[in-house]
Amino acid sequence: MTAKKKILLIDDDKDFLFATKLILEKGGYEVFLAEDGKTGVEMWKSINPDLAIIDMMMETWGEGFSVLNKIRATDTGKETPLFMLSAVDLQGPYQSFEPPPEFPTVNKVLQKPIKADDLLGYIRQALGVK
Amino acid sequence: MIMTGNSEKHLILIIDDEEVLRDGCRQVLERCGYDVLTAGQGNEGIKLARERMPDMAFIDLKMPNMSGMEIIEILSRDIPDVVLVMITGFATIVSAVEAMQKGAYDYLPKPFNPDQLRALTKRALEHRNLKIETRRLREEKDQMERNFITFVSHEMRSPLVVIRQYIEALNAIAGDRFEQDVKEIIERCTKRVHNLEEMVEHWLDISRIENGTLTQQKVSLSLDSIISRSVEEMAPLCRKKGIALETNSPRSLPPITGDTESLVRVFTNIIGNATKYTPEGGKITVTVKNDDYYITASIADNGTGIPPEKLPLIFEPFYRCAEKNEKSSGSGLGLTFCKKIMESHNGVIDVSSREGEGTIFVLTFPISINTERNGSVEIQ
Numbered sequence: 001m002t003a004k005k006k007i008l009l010i011d012d013d014k015d016f017l018f019a020t021k022l023i024l025e026k027g028g029y030e031v032f033l034a035e036d037g038k039t040g041v042e043m044w045k046s047i048n049p050d051l052a053i054i055d056m057m058m059e060t061w062g063e064g065f066s067v068l069n070k071i072r073a074t075d076t077g078k079e080t081p082l083f084m085l086s087a088v089d090l091q092g093p094y095q096s097f098e099p100p101p102e103f104p105t106v107n108k109v110l111q112k113p114i115k116a117d118d119l120l121g122y123i124r125q126a127l128g129v130k
Numbered sequence: 131m132i133m134t135g136n137s138e139k140h141l142i143l144i145i146d147d148e149e150v151l152r153d154g155c156r157q158v159l160e161r162c163g164y165d166v167l168t169a170g171q172g173n174e175g176i177k178l179a180r181e182r183m184p185d186m187a188f189i190d191l192k193m194p195n196m197s198g199m200e201i202i203e204i205l206s207r208d209i210p211d212v213v214l215v216m217i218t219g220f221a222t223i224v225s226a227v228e229a230m231q232k233g234a235y236d237y238l239p240k241p242f243n244p245d246q247l248r249a250l251t252k253r254a255l256e257h258r259n260l261k262i263e264t265r266r267l268r269e270e271k272d273q274m275e276r277n278f279i280t281f282v283s284h285e286m287r288s289p290l291v292v293i294r295q296y297i298e299a300l301n302a303i304a305g306d307r308f309e310q311d312v313k314e315i316i317e318r319c320t321k322r323v324h325n326l327e328e329m330v331e332h333w334l335d336i337s338r339i340e341n342g343t344l345t346q347q348k349v350s351l352s353l354d355s356i357i358s359r360s361v362e363e364m365a366p367l368c369r370k371k372g373i374a375l376e377t378n379s380p381r382s383l384p385p386i387t388g389d390t391e392s393l394v395r396v397f398t399n400i401i402g403n404a405t406k407y408t409p410e411g412g413k414i415t416v417t418v419k420n421d422d423y424y425i426t427a428s429i430a431d432n433g434t435g436i437p438p439e440k441l442p443l444i445f446e447p448f449y450r451c452a453e454k455n456e457k458s459s460g461s462g463l464g465l466t467f468c469k470k471i472m473e474s475h476n477g478v479i480d481v482s483s484r485e486g487e488g489t490i491f492v493l494t495f496p497i498s499i500n501t502e503r504n505g506s507v508e509i510q
Contacts, residue, residue, distance in 0.1 A: 013288060015292040015295075019295035019299040022303050112295070113295040116299065116302035
């Protein structure tokens, strides 16, 4: 029996974590939750997940980015697929998120709320091409 | 001692070349509990004012070297909230008006007695306090409005996002076991949450337009592309409701200046609105015309129409034409949004309607005065 793939979810909204966890578990993944960036980075190092999903808008507007940078800076973080979650409309009503030039590569930017099928589809895709 | 009601002592500057008058005023005002500075001429007075930032200044109109008028102009520009009063021996209406235009609060004709000086000082300082208080309140209000927008966008959206995510989770983990009626309940919940989200978004958009923080990228564009995109977007809904959606447009249109996204939303809003009041088998027609200065786009339906007494109200926020027993959906802010967007494009939105025959919305856009082709030009 192959081990379940591990997914790390970092978001400061407990309910969002729980709802998304249910979807991911239904998809057959082992899910780890972190409620803040610091815990997220620590868990990243200890559990070595196959994929991480990071909320862009935790506490302060920059925390998601700094978490992303820290994870990308680790040895395992260079190749692992990382998804960013964005609430719609950060600057204005019509602009979806566009990463700044120095932004480390994100494999996918997802809009909250995210449809279960879409989420599982993107994850399969990201893990499959790995 | 008379205090002005303010705990701090007010500082008053007197600029006059007559020593007797300076000293007389100083004595009167100091006895009232004010701090007083004096200067015998303009340059000295301005220097003193810049250093000590007085709350109020009396300035003699007629002095050698620099006129009182000049001093008033400089002080009202340089010293925030200072109340300026002109002292003059030749109190003509003309000079008083000029001084006030340059920023003076009032004038004091010579000769004057201590009572007049005291009364005017008290009134002027009260005026100053009111002015400062008003500004503080206005700033506070603006700040609250801005904070409120941020508050709404974070605190109202997050729970809605979470509810939708839970519904997704619910369907994902148990959707295949739900009976039809359970599915229907979930479907209805989703719809209502979606409506609420829409209302929050619309409300936010309108607040942003009102306080000028809506991001709009105004470029030179063809209304044609806006309309075809909007029609494309609305076609599925019209098909579903059995309503025909047609466009009549001249072969080529002069460019207008606008923000594509918000204009598409204006058209989809109006077309969407028309579908609510047009019965199956009805028709919505978008017609574009232009002359040398304006492009007009009319969106006409042959639906139920709007009663004349309701027509003037439809652009008001949260106004709904639907009667209580009619099924209504939407935020009640769609047309308000359209009107605001049209205004931000120097355009006009108009409506006319006949009950039982249909409704026509007419959007009028000024044509870009474009000297260079394809350049993006802001309309002056």
